[in-house]
Amino acid sequence: MTFNVRLDLLRGSAIGLLAALALASCSGPATNGQAAASKSVAAVAAEPVSSGAEPRLRLITRDQYLNTLAYVFGADVRPDVEFAPLERVDGLLRLGTSRAGVNDTQLELYQKTAQNVAASVIEPQRRNFVISCKPKNEKAADRACAEQVLSRIGRLMFRQPLPKDKLATLVEHASASADKLEDFYAGLAVAIEEILVSPKAMLIAETAEPDPKKPGSMRLDAYSLASRLSYYLWDAAPDEALLKAAETGEIMTDRGRAKIVDMMIASPRLKDGMRAFFDDMFDFEKMNTLSKDALVYPAFTGLTAEDAREQTLRTVVDHLITKKGDYRDLYTSRTTFLSPPLAALYQLPTVKGWTEYQFPENSPRSGLLTHISFLSAHSHPGRSSPTLRGKALRELLLCQPVPRPPANVDFSALENPKAEQKTQRDRVTFHLENPVCAGCHRITDPIGLAMENFDGSGRYRTTERGATIDASGNLDGKQFTNVVGLAAALHDHPGLTSCLVKRAYAYGTGSQTTNDDAEMLKFLNARFGAAGYRVPDLLRTIALSSSFAEFKLEAPAKDEAKTASAVPATE
Amino acid sequence: MKTLKSTQVSAFALSAALALMSGMGAAHAQMAEGALGVQNRSIGYVMTFENRSIYQAKDAKTQCPVALNDGPPEQFKKLYPDKGERTVEGTRLAWEGELWNPTSKELNVPYYEVQGKVGRGMNLDGKDDANDYVSPDTGEKGIDNQVYRAVGCTFNYRDGQTSTLTPQWRRATYNIFVVELTEVDSLQNDDDVIVTTYRGKDRLITDATGNEYLPGGSQTLDTRWGKRYIQSFKGKIKDGVLTTEAKDLIMPAASIYAPRDGAPDIIYRDMRFQLNLTDTQANGLMGGYADVWTWYYHSHKTRDSRHQAYGGTAGPTLYRALMKNADAYPDKNGQNTAISTALDVKFVHVFVKHPDAQVAGVVGTSQTAEGKTTDTRSRE
Amino acid sequence: MYDFNRRRVLRGMLGGGAVTVGLPLLNVFLNGNGNAMADGRPMPVRFGTWYWALGIAKAAFVPGKTGATYDFKPEMEALKPVKDHFNVLTNFTAFRDNAPNLCHFSGWVINRTGAAPMTSGNIPGETVDVTIASQIGRTTRYKMLTASADGNARDTFSYDNPTTPNASEVSGLKFYTRLFGADFQDPNAPSFTPSPKVMVRKSAISGVLDDVKDLNKVVGADDKARLDQYFTGLRHLEKQFDQQLTKPEPIAACKKPGALKEDTKVGSDVSIIASRHKILTDLMVMAVACDQTRVFNMSYGGSSATRPGFEKPSHTATHEEPWDTAVDYQQTCSWFTRRAMENWAYYVKSFADFKEGEGSLLDNCFIMANSDHGLARIHALDGMALFTAGKAGGRVKSGLHIDGGATAATRLGYTAMRIMGLDIPAWGAKSNNTSKEIGEFLV
Known part of the structure; x- marks a missing residue:
């Protein structure tokens, strides 16, 4: 990192620093994350030496594929396709892309999809737009035209210029096919299929080179860096401008990289990137198949599930990107967005279409925890679940894994509650009385019970089976009487911001964080705090950090068992 | 699939109110959301179901001993039998003429009216006349429902037939009919409330089947038509039942089959409401005297010939039956121009938005949020 | 593999392990x-x-x-x-x-x-x-x-x-x-004409196989296994194309019906x-x-x-x-x-x-x-x-x-x-x- 970037890193506001210090002084038992926030100003200034993030071989996700197709061929080339589910690694599907294999079934799917895409690209009404030249004879090969088209498509899909011999092979295949099929466009389609089904398109292979400024260190090469940035911030392959910056080497200069990152953060495409990130971090994949018992919750439909997810994503993007708000305030903010079906579930008045909405001050809705999305996703089909909600808060928002229940657990007390056990609190008390259960449920239930004023569909209630709901609880020592208090406690919980930092860093680099990254995470936490917890600043810090693009040649051996978060699993 | 039962919701609202009153602690007392009942002394409902109140005995033979009425094809054959020379003027044009400019000329074709004394509806004139019906449910006498007599043996107007087209359109896209109760102190007993009818603009909210309507939706009132669809009634609530004074009312009733004739609305004279109210629903009757011409015209504008044929609804005899049984508002010749009728109606709760009013919580009125950017080309 | 219960396999795949099931x-x-x-x-x-x-x-x-x-x-x-x-x-x-x-x-x-x-x-x-x-x-x-x-x-x-x-x-x-x-x-007769579209598609796969080899030069040992899997998948596609280009095996049950006399x-x-x-x-x-x-x-x-x-x-x-x-x-x-x-x-x-x-x-x-x-x-x-x-x-x-x-x-x-x-x-x-x-x- 050079002087010019460092200067920028120093630009933390005084208020941000004060906030960080204040937070450190009033928080509970110290954790690594908190230690990070309480570091001195000097620690905020300098990025620590870290092992960096190695190059990865990542499988492209469905959304990345579609976003890229939209850029290369136009937004209407959008095949209806679902890729195989990814493994969630350390809280992120994105990390699963570095492990995912591609089996025969998936390759068949890729081939079929490629065939569909190529067929629609050469459709007469679209070819004039996507295919920049006309063949001399539509019924025969035209090498020059094929070369012109394939070099552009290949470069965008492979995220780097095609080597001469590869381009020659593609042109050869297109031409031979055109001659055989007596159709220039059909021949071209065969070569486009070849590009699309290639591992160079479907896998993102990052490559590195020795870092001339740091002997013994490696850095991503220009095209790999362009890809890493682009998938991070835009959830799509690099566009022409980024590839150009890689081609000229501009991206490898500090000034050039800063300029590009700033351009990317200023672009509307950042919203696509952030929607993808938070959709992943919040485990919204769950919403795809979320359904409720229609007799118990008739107002909760597939439509409301879709809208609930959209509500939260709109709120996140609006708060963090458009308004450049403090990340922590997402969890107490009463500003959100509503659609008519969703408003009916909230039982609130609204107007047509999606509209910005402000919950009143006496509303129980305070922040993302009180959105229908969070409340319904972490409930059972016919009832709420303090345990699932508490677990989700710990795992998704504080990066604290909650152990699974033991195999021999006896659920009968929960499944067949006694008549006098009217509320969920009455029923889950069982957990806390049973020593086998208590260890883990003490971590989840006191948080989840604070959300009991919302039923399994996320609708507000004050009673359950005639009994008044007691929504008091505590989060790591902070007591509260209801969900608004929980939201405030979460807002001030140091794990909240350190968890986002950890996820954002891992998501960007494509690597699970390990203890080796502890110093880097501390640095990012401090920077994040200094910047008033503004997410675009965090993204910028990460994207411009040395460890985002550099790594030590001999990286310390990684021990999978030690890859837990910087914050301990339980208090 | 069932909608939320009104009793459940009422119990919920009640317990919420009790909880608030009992002072569960400051933090709890502050929180509130989702009460669908009366707010600021007002409550709104949107119509989800409307059908002409046609009582059907278990055995149709007791009401229509001969048969159900002929439809257009059958009646056409009888009116213009194939006896040698036929002209367009004497057949098809004559039929169209009878449809759109009906006369009182005697037609030599059969038409069947409902027989018997049992029928549903409301006692509109406070009297028990010879033609009035007795309720099969309550034994109430003096029920005025001559529409029932006139069309009760016509297939279209019997249970579940194509007469339900208008209510479908009322729910789905247009003709949305909203009532707002104001100056309400209690949905149980209140001597003095105001009921105002409006046309609404927004799609109704349903459960997943799309068939059951959910309370808690929102309706922006449609005031582009001036005062045409706005009418206020004085009313009172006793034991949860709303009754109102009688006033003239125009029901919006546009049809997708007559897009250019935007408003073949029905004019009702002396219309009144009788509704069972809860926080989430209002069900019951509307009764009054339908203006014969608008009722008849609407009937033909809201169905195409296919539905007339499906439903056995032949215009020429229908018009004569309506005129014959009309029982109010005589013209200068003594011919009554309006006919007593009742509608079975259902409403669900909606939040009512007056056009110039700000909805609490809503920031701005248009789409302001950040959805997914789809056209990535436009980013620079 | 014969012991696998079908539903168990499908469930296992749903559980998240799907991505590396290669068969x-x-x-x-x-x-x-x-x-x-x-x-x-x-x-x-x-x-x-x-x-x-x-x-x-x-x-x-x-x-x-x-x-x-x-x-x-x-x-x-x-x-x-x-x-x-x-x-x-x-x-x-x-x-x-x-x-x-x-x-x-x-x-x-x-x-x-x-x-x-x-x-x-x-x-x-x-x-x-x-x-x-x-x-x-x-x-x-x-x-x-x-x-x-x-x-x-x-x-x-x-x-x-x-x-x-x-x-x-x-x-x-x-x-x-x-x-x-x-x-x-x-399928029970001797002659067969392969489809030209499938033929050209098949020849294009050979180019993709070369891409795998290219990538193999730049990835680590763990990822080589994933590329191998990709390679196997491409071979599977080739085999499918081959199958379409090969004269079908005789099918005993198949008997060309007699021509229809009237429509x-x-x-x-x-x-x-x-x-x-x-x-x-x-x-x-x-x-x-x-x-x-x-x-x-x-x-x-x-x-x-x-x-x-x-x-x-x-x-x-x-x-x-x-x-x-x-x-x-x-x-x-x-x-x-x-x-x-x-x-x-x-x-x-x-x-x-x-x-x-x-x-x-x-x-x-x-x-x-x-x-x-x-x-x-x-x-x-x-x-x-x-x-x-x-x-x-x-x-x-x-x-x-x-x-x-x-x-x-x-x-x-x-x-x-x-x-x-x-x-x-x-x-x-x-x-x-x-x-x-x-x-x-x-x-």
Whole structure:
């Protein structure tokens, strides 16, 4: 990192620093994350030496594929396709892309999809737009035209210029096919299929080179860096401008990289990137198949599930990107967005279409925890679940894994509650009385019970089976009487911001964080705090950090068992 | 699939109110959301179901001993039998003429009216006349429902037939009919409330089947038509039942089959409401005297010939039956121009938005949020 | 691998471990069932659909009991002789959420695409047969075949995408020519001409294999294994193309039928529709037996069917015929439904009676049948009846009546796709989305 970037890193506001210090002084038992926030100003200034993030071989996700197709061929080339589910690694599907294999079934799917895409690209009404030249004879090969088209498509899909011999092979295949099929466009389609089904398109292979400024260190090469940035911030392959910056080497200069990152953060495409990130971090994949018992919750439909997810994503993007708000305030903010079906579930008045909405001050809705999305996703089909909600808060928002229940657990007390056990609190008390259960449920239930004023569909209630709901609880020592208090406690919980930092860093680099990254995470936490917890600043810090693009040649051996978060699993 | 039962919701609202009153602690007392009942002394409902109140005995033979009425094809054959020379003027044009400019000329074709004394509806004139019906449910006498007599043996107007087209359109896209109760102190007993009818603009909210309507939706009132669809009634609530004074009312009733004739609305004279109210629903009757011409015209504008044929609804005899049984508002010749009728109606709760009013919580009125950017080309 | 229980494998894949399962599902499953051709090759499992219009009348159709010992109501009477070969599924719902109820359209579209259409010109996506054909229909001469007894090529319930319907075969003569005319390559005959499109596609794969080799130079040891897997997948594609370019193995059951003497009759009388249905079905059965396709769609339709002496066609009857309160249905409408069921019985019986290997052709098929409505008179999208037929190579049992409990009708399409080896965690849009198989008939 050079002087010019460092200067920028120093630009933390005084208020941000004060906030960080204040937070450190009033928080509970110290954790690594908190230690990070309480570091001195000097620690905020300098990025620590870290092992960096190695190059990865990542499988492209469905959304990345579609976003890229939209850029290369136009937004209407959008095949209806679902890729195989990814493994969630350390809280992120994105990390699963570095492990995912591609089996025969998936390759068949890729081939079929490629065939569909190529067929629609050469459709007469679209070819004039996507295919920049006309063949001399539509019924025969035209090498020059094929070369012109394939070099552009290949470069965008492979995220780097095609080597001469590869381009020659593609042109050869297109031409031979055109001659055989007596159709220039059909021949071209065969070569486009070849590009699309290639591992160079479907896998993102990052490559590195020795870092001339740091002997013994490696850095991503220009095209790999362009890809890493682009998938991070835009959830799509690099566009022409980024590839150009890689081609000229501009991206490898500090000034050039800063300029590009700033351009990317200023672009509307950042919203696509952030929607993808938070959709992943919040485990919204769950919403795809979320359904409720229609007799118990008739107002909760597939439509409301879709809208609930959209509500939260709109709120996140609006708060963090458009308004450049403090990340922590997402969890107490009463500003959100509503659609008519969703408003009916909230039982609130609204107007047509999606509209910005402000919950009143006496509303129980305070922040993302009180959105229908969070409340319904972490409930059972016919009832709420303090345990699932508490677990989700710990795992998704504080990066604290909650152990699974033991195999021999006896659920009968929960499944067949006694008549006098009217509320969920009455029923889950069982957990806390049973020593086998208590260890883990003490971590989840006191948080989840604070959300009991919302039923399994996320609708507000004050009673359950005639009994008044007691929504008091505590989060790591902070007591509260209801969900608004929980939201405030979460807002001030140091794990909240350190968890986002950890996820954002891992998501960007494509690597699970390990203890080796502890110093880097501390640095990012401090920077994040200094910047008033503004997410675009965090993204910028990460994207411009040395460890985002550099790594030590001999990286310390990684021990999978030690890859837990910087914050301990339980208090 | 069932909608939320009104009793459940009422119990919920009640317990919420009790909880608030009992002072569960400051933090709890502050929180509130989702009460669908009366707010600021007002409550709104949107119509989800409307059908002409046609009582059907278990055995149709007791009401229509001969048969159900002929439809257009059958009646056409009888009116213009194939006896040698036929002209367009004497057949098809004559039929169209009878449809759109009906006369009182005697037609030599059969038409069947409902027989018997049992029928549903409301006692509109406070009297028990010879033609009035007795309720099969309550034994109430003096029920005025001559529409029932006139069309009760016509297939279209019997249970579940194509007469339900208008209510479908009322729910789905247009003709949305909203009532707002104001100056309400209690949905149980209140001597003095105001009921105002409006046309609404927004799609109704349903459960997943799309068939059951959910309370808690929102309706922006449609005031582009001036005062045409706005009418206020004085009313009172006793034991949860709303009754109102009688006033003239125009029901919006546009049809997708007559897009250019935007408003073949029905004019009702002396219309009144009788509704069972809860926080989430209002069900019951509307009764009054339908203006014969608008009722008849609407009937033909809201169905195409296919539905007339499906439903056995032949215009020429229908018009004569309506005129014959009309029982109010005589013209200068003594011919009554309006006919007593009742509608079975259902409403669900909606939040009512007056056009110039700000909805609490809503920031701005248009789409302001950040959805997914789809056209990535436009980013620079 | 033979010990794997099919459902356990599928469940395991759903659990998240799916990504590294490297074996083609079909082979794993088929071999485990021990049902193979004489030369040892596994019997392919085929997928079919069947469609009838205007649903059912509950009182005349839905058995009072569920399970294997259910009772037959009048509309299902014709199906008694083939009871062991099919399952009847009742009380399923097509959810439309905020979409309109597009009469005679929304219902079948939801059943076949998983999503409710917003307008009558809009098919929300590819139909389930197309999805399955992309999985299992790549090695055969036709990816799929579609026929309609209604006599109208537009009557199709198969779409590649919103604007690409797969038109129906309606003429027996034309269908015969397409299947068994000059281009028919009898698997039992010596000559064969490979498709040029498949040839060029296959040669393009060689270029992709080189890309794998390129990448191998730049990735670490762990990732080399993943690239190997990719390489294997490409080889698998090559093999599939090869298969399409290779002269098919002889198929004992395949016998080219004799040329049709006259074409199917034109007309809408139920007996004429039934005669067309019979001719098209007989051709379809042989096309499947000769492995010309592994995906086949048949529509009986019947919405414009007429009854001698009754002046209105079936669809009009649903609207105009009075409700008979004594029996709780419309008599003539029910009469039409009974005719439809006779045709479904013929369809099932044709596949069941056709010998293949040691069992029947139907044993190696999975056929799903659906309609456009539950009770057509009110255009109901709930109370829908569905059928399955066939044992899918031993993966499915039949002879059952299953009550869906008002759950999503899309569960049938979803279950069908899972049976056919599609590795999908869920299917359908909004409230039609389901990840719940109809487990009652799975082995």
